[in-house]
Amino acid sequence: MQKDSVLEMRGIYKSFYSVKALQDVDFTLREGEIHALMGENGAGKSTLIKVLTGVYEKDAGEVFLKGAEGAVHIKSPEDAQNAGISTVYQEITLCPNLTVAENMYIGRTKGFVTNWRQMNAGARKMLESLGIPARAEQQLGTCSIAVQQMVAIARAVDMECKVLILDEPTSSLDESEVAKLFRLMLDLKSRGVGIIFVTHFLDQVYEVCDRITVLRDGKLVGEYAIENLPRVELVSKMLGKELNDLSDIKSGDEEAHIGSEVIYEAEGLSSSAARHPFDFSIHKGEVNGFTGLLGSGRSECVRAIFGADKVTGGKVRVNGKDVRISKPRDAMKHRIGYLPEDRKRDGIVGDLSVRDNIILALQVLDGFFHPISRAKAEKAADEYIKLLEIKTASSDTPIKSLSGGNQQKVILARWLLTDPQYLILDEPTRGIDIGTKIEIQKLVLQLAEKGKSVTFISSEIDEMLRTCSRLVVMRDGKTVGELRGADLTQNKIMSTIAGGGK
Amino acid sequence: MTAETLKKTGSAGWMGLFRNQIFIPIAALLVLVIFNLIADPSFFQISYSLNSNGDPVLSGYLITILDNASELAILAIGMTLVTAASGGQDISVGATIAIAGSVVLRVLCGDNPRPDEMQASILTAFLVCCVVSMLFGAFNGALVAFLNIQPMIATLILYTAGRSIAAWINNNRLPIISDPSFGYFGTFLPGVPIPTPIFIALICMVIIALTLKFTTLGLYTQAVGINPNSAKLNGINPQMIKFITYVIMGLCVAVAGFIKVTRFSTINYSVVALDIEMDAILAVALGGNALSGGRFSMASSILGAYVIQFLTTTLFKFNVSSSALPAYKAVVVIALVVLSAPAVRAKMGKLWRSLQASKLKKEAA
Secondary structure (H helix, E strand, C coil): CCCCEEEEEEEEEEEECCEEEEEEEEEEEECCCEEEEECCCCCCHHHHHHHHCCCCCCCEEEEEECCCCCECCCCCHHHHHHCCEEEECCCCCCCCCCEHHHHHHCCCCCCCCCCHHHHHHHHHHHHHHHCCCCCCCCEHHHCCHHHHHHHHHHHHHHCCCCEEEEECCCCCCCHHHHHHHHHHHHHHHHCCCEEEEECCCHHHHHHHCCEEEEEECCEEEEEEEHHHCCHHHHHHHHHCCCCCCHHHCCCCCCCCCCCCCEEEEEEEEEECCCCCCEEEEEECCCEEEEECCCCCCHHHHHHHHHCCCCEEEEEEEECCEEECCCCHHHHHHCCEEEECCCHHHHHCCCCCEHHHHHHHHHHHHHCCCCCCCHHHHHHHHHHHHHHCCCCCCCCCCEHHHCCHHHHHHHHHHHHHHCCCCEEEEECCCCCCCHHHHHHHHHHHHHHHHCCCEEEEECCCHHHHHHHCCEEEEEECCEEEEEEEHHHCCHHHHHHHHHCCCC | CCHHHHHHHHHCCHHHHHHCCCHHHHHHHHHHHHHHHHHCHHHHCCEEEECCCCCEEEECHHHHHHHHCHHHHHHHHHHHHHHHHHCCCCCCHHHHHHHHHHHHHHHHHCCCCCCCCCCCCHHHHHHHHHHHHHHHHHHHHHHHHCCCCCHHHHHHHHHHHHHHHHHHHCCCCCCCCCCHHHHCCCCCCCCCCCCHHHHHHHHHHHHHHHHHHHCCHHHHHHHHHHCHHHHHHCCCCHHHHHHHHHHHHHHHHHHHHHHHHHHHCCCCCCCCCCCHHHHHHHHHHHCCCCCCCCCCCHHHHHHHHHHHHHHHHHHHHCCCCCCCHHHHHHHHHHHHHHHHCHHHHHHHHHHHHHHHHHHHHHHHC
C-alpha cells in the first residue's frame, strides 16, 4: 500500500452467471483527489463500486484501506460504511416513504432510542448548508428525483467518510445543481476525502477530476492523470477504437424526409400530471424534442400523449382520425411507443428474462389469447440482441443482471419490435455511455429516415440539437416556445428556457 | 485449471438442475421416498381389492396420497397465481371451501336436509357452486386489486366470516345426500379402480397447463407481480390481472369444495378443509416460488402440494397421532423452507463449485 493512498483494490474478479463483469481490475484512490472511473456500459464500473461497498461479494482479489492492517473484507454495505466508505448510487436507493431526515440517519443511529428532534435539527442544518430545497420532515417520495439525489449525497457527506463514491450522481441534476455538487466535492477534497466519481459526462470529468481510471469489458485499460489524457484519447480508450467525429451523425438534410401528413395531433391535452392543457403535433418522419429544466413538465406531456397518467381533457387525432387515448393500450393500438424516463421503476420487469422483456409490448398488442411462441420470441430476441449489440449471456438471462445501458437497449428493442409509427423516447440516453449514446442517436435518425416520427427528450441540449429538427420548450408545466431551423442553437434554447427579456 | 473450464464444468447438467426451481420439491419428494423405502418398503405396495360397494379398486399408501392431495393440488394452482400477481396470499380458501360445499348441498337438497332424491342435477349444483365461489373470489379480488388492500387483510374477512356464511346457506342444518351417484365424485366411479378426485385434479392441471400455454396469463401475472408500473406502461391492466387471479382462485375453491362434500356426501362447516389455506401457501413456498410475488413455476407448486400430502401420509403411517401431526410436520417444513431459501441455495451452489474446483485441482496435481 502506497503512502498517500486511502484505498487500493488489487486483482478484483467478479462474474454473474457466465458474464464476466470484472477481470483482474486494479484501482487506487489517493488522499484528497477526485478520481473519475470511466467506461462504456457493462465495462464494470458499477460492479467495481458494488464490490467495494459490499453489495456484491468479489470472486477474487484484495482490498486495502488506509488505517487498516492487511486486506480488509467488506461483506456488506454496513461494513463499508463502518470502514468510512460512503456511496451515492446512480439509481436512488433511499426509502421514499420515510422522511428526508429519517433517510439521512437511517442505519446509523446508536442504540434503540432515536432523538427525533435532534435528528431533524441535524438534517435541517445539513440541508441548509448544502442548499437543498427540502424540509427535514418531508416525505422523500414527494421530492423530485434531483432533490432525492441530493439528499442521498447529503447523507453520504454527513457520515464523515474517508472514501466517497458518487455513482452517476449528476445524471438527474440540472446545471445549477451540478455546480452546487461540484463546490461540495471540491470542499470535501480539500479536507482530504478521496472521491470516486463515476459519470458519463466528459465535461464534468475535466472540470473537477484529478485522475481517470478507464475500464473496458470488465478489464482495466489504465490509470491516467487528467492533464495527460486529452478527451479524444479518453473516448477512444473507453470505446477501444478511434471515434468518428461526433458531429458527423446529423447529415443536415433531416428535414428532407419529413412528410406532409400529421401522424399525431393533440389539442388542449391535459392529464392528472400535466395540468396545463397543451397543443402538440408531429409529422411523419419528424424528430422533435421537448426541452426545459427538470420539473418543467416535459415528461408529463409525453406521458399524457401515451395515456400513462389519467387523461383529463383534450382532443387527439392520429393519422387524421379522432381517437381516444386514455390508457397505454390505446396508444399502443395506434402504434405509439413510449420509453419511460425512469428505467428501473417504469421500464424493466426485473426478474423476467431479456427475451420476455423484449416481447412484452408486442405480446400485449397480440392479445391475451395469442401468446407468442417460444421459437418466435427467441428469434425476435436474438435478432434485437444482435442488432442493438445488447451485452447479455443469453436471452434467458434476467434483465436485472444486465448493466443500465444494456437494459435500456432491451426496452428500446421492446418498442422497435412493435414497429411503431410514432416513438416517444424519454431520456433514452440517461446514465449510459457515450458510445451507446451515439448509437441511439443514430438509430433515432435512421427511424426518422424510414418515415417514423420520434419524440426525443434529453437533459443534454447538444444531444437534442444533434437529433431534433424542432424543439418544444417548456417552463413550469407550460409550453413557452417552439424552435426550429436556424433558431436551434444552444444560446437560443437557453434564453427561451430562461424566458428572460420578454 | 483456468476459470474458463471451471465455469464449463460448473454450468453443466447438475448445476442446471440445482438452479431449477423444481429441484426443491423433487429433492423433498426423493428424501421422503428414500426414507419410506428404508423404513418400510411395503409403503409402496399397491393392492387390488374390493371396496365396500363390492367393486374392485386399487388401494395402498401411494393411492391415498394421490387421492387426498387432489384438493390441495387444485388450490395450489390458484394460490400460485394469486401470489404471483398480488404478492400476497388468499387465506380465506378453507372457509370459502365450506361455502362452496354448502352451496352444492343446498342446491341438491333444496329445503329438505335428508332428501330421498336430489332436487337438481349434480352438474347444476356444481355450476352454481362455481359461480358463487367465483363471486367470493371476485370480492377478495376487488378488495386487493381496486382498493389496494393487502391480500392477507382483504381475505381475512372471508376467513373469519366464511364458515358462518356456509352454515347460514343451509340454515345451520347438516344435509346428507343418500343418492350413491353423488359419492362417485369423491370416491370411485363404478368400474374404475382409481379414485375420482385424482382424475379431477388431473383435469384441472391439464386446464391450467393449456391456459398457460395458449394465453398470456403466465407472462402477465409475472410482469404485474414484478413491476406493476412497467406492466401498465406496456398496456397491461395490473388491477384487472390481479382481480382475475382471485376469480381463478375462486374457481379452484369451487372444485376443491365440490370434491370435499362428495367424499362424505355431507359437510361439517367448522372442520371441513380446516387450515388447508396454510398447506396451499406452503405448497407454493415449497415449490420455490417467492411469496412476495413475481416469477412462478406452476409445476413446482403442484408438486409441492403432493409433497405435503406425502409427508402427512407418511407421518400417519408411522402412527403419529393427529394432534401431534402438525408439530412433526413443522419440523420437516422448517428443513425444507430453509433449504429452499435463496441465500442457502446460493451458499450451496458456491460450496458445490468450490468442491468441483478442489477436485479439479487434485486431478491436475
